[in-house]
Amino acid sequence: MKPFVIQLLESRGLKISEDTYEEKEELWNFIHEQNEHFNKEDVEESPIALKSVAGGDHVE
Numbered sequence: 537m538k539p540f541v542i543q544l545l546e547s548r549g550l551k552i553s554e555d556t557y558e559e560k561e562e563l564w565n566f567i568h569e570q571n572e573h574f575n576k577e578d579v580e581e582s583p584i585a586l587k588s589v590a591g592g593d594h595v596e
Contacts (some may be wrong), residue, residue: 539564 541564542552552560 538546539557541560542557545560570584576590
């Protein structure tokens with residue numbers, strides 16, 4: 537059976553080589569592990585924030 541992340545990527549039209557299944561699965565697990573440590577309350581109280589603005593990649 538294919539790892540979940542591979543099924544997800546292929547369902548979105550991406551072709552994934554079987555040689556990279558393990559690498560992709562490790563990256564997926566790492567991202568989820570890091571996400572568990574992320575706490576929204578910490579962000580709300582943080583003095584620094586990142587904000588993504590569509591089309592806002594220019595400098596004025």
